[in-house]
Amino acid sequence: MKAITAAQAEGKVSDRFDAECGYLLIVDLAMLWRAPSPEILAAIKVPRATERREIISQAMADLLR
Secondary structure, eight states, X not given: OHHHHHHHHTTSSOOSSOHHHXXXXXXXXXXXXXXXXXXXXXXXXXXXXXXXXXXXXXXXXXXXX
16 A cells, blocks of 8 residues: 555556555456356456456556556
8 A cells, every 4th residue: 555655646646546445446457357257248248368458457557547
């Protein structure tokens, strides 16, 4: 948390969320495709691994701006 708080104070990452909430969002985003539920699998076409990585990377970048 200290590193995130410091990065926020320096303007390197967004302070839209406090450090703890930002950390939880990052961890949850990283785990997004780890084990999708059967309901999710039935509702959407799960992208290939390279596409999933790009989606998560873009979401992380958007979150931290």
